[in-house]
Amino acid sequence: MRKLIVVLCIVFIQMGFAPKQDSSPKFVFINALKINAKYFQTDNLGNLYVVTQTNQLNKYGRNGKILGTLNYNYTGSITQIDASNPLQIFVFYRELNKVIYLDNNLAYRGEIDLNKANIMQATCIARAYDNNLWVFDLGDLQLKKINEKSIVEQTSGNVRQYVNHDIAVCGVYDNNDRVFVIDSINGILLFDVFGSYLKTIPIKGISDVKVATKNIYYYGYGKINQYNWQTALSNSFLMPDTVRVQKMSIEKERLYLQKPDSIYIYSF
16 A cells, blocks of 8 residues: 555656645744835835825834934925935935935935926936936936936937837836836836836736846735746745735845835745
8 A cells, every 4th residue: 555655646746746835935024113104115225214194204124123214304295215225315206306315314415306307297216227317207208317417318218119008107116237117007118227128028007016136026916926027937925914905015035015004024
């Protein structure tokens, strides 16, 4: 009987019926920040930047310890934060058409007036690989790079020539190798660091992603989805919690989940 069981196991393995091991990361709860956040972003050290409903910007460490608060306030509302360089944080005020930059202690260091660059309908921004600023301009549907003097250095040309549908750009990311323009209708438009169009990645219907060196992460259908933009290989992982999740980020062996009343931090 024992020999028969061994033989059957070998046959099942050869036929491809061997049990699959779960490749999902093992998430361990670290902390829950009791914050009704409007928006949050992370940096490559695992720090967390949270904009509250009252428009206050706070910085937390990778385990949830508060590290700083922005004391310099405009009357406008914070639209977006780019923390891809932890030493130079960009804060975008869309209604004011301005971007301020902060140091790692959230101290004010300067600002860029997009009006001076003749950009009147900026929809989203991103730090460029050379610490200049990428802006997507809805006015002429171009990706533009401008410097700290508000001078446009590079443009992509009208992106409508690369898509078949209306434009719905909701994010820009620069991972020091490529520039990713997130369009919830058309997919992810991929550019080189000089603003030249390369291709469109067919991931549609998403508005928020996390771009790492090789992978794009996004939340959908209760899972963390991973797409390698170099190889086009994809994978997905079960999340530790899917109840009322509004936003997800992955950084430095940390998973961050935003809910209406808290931000949860997990290690993996």
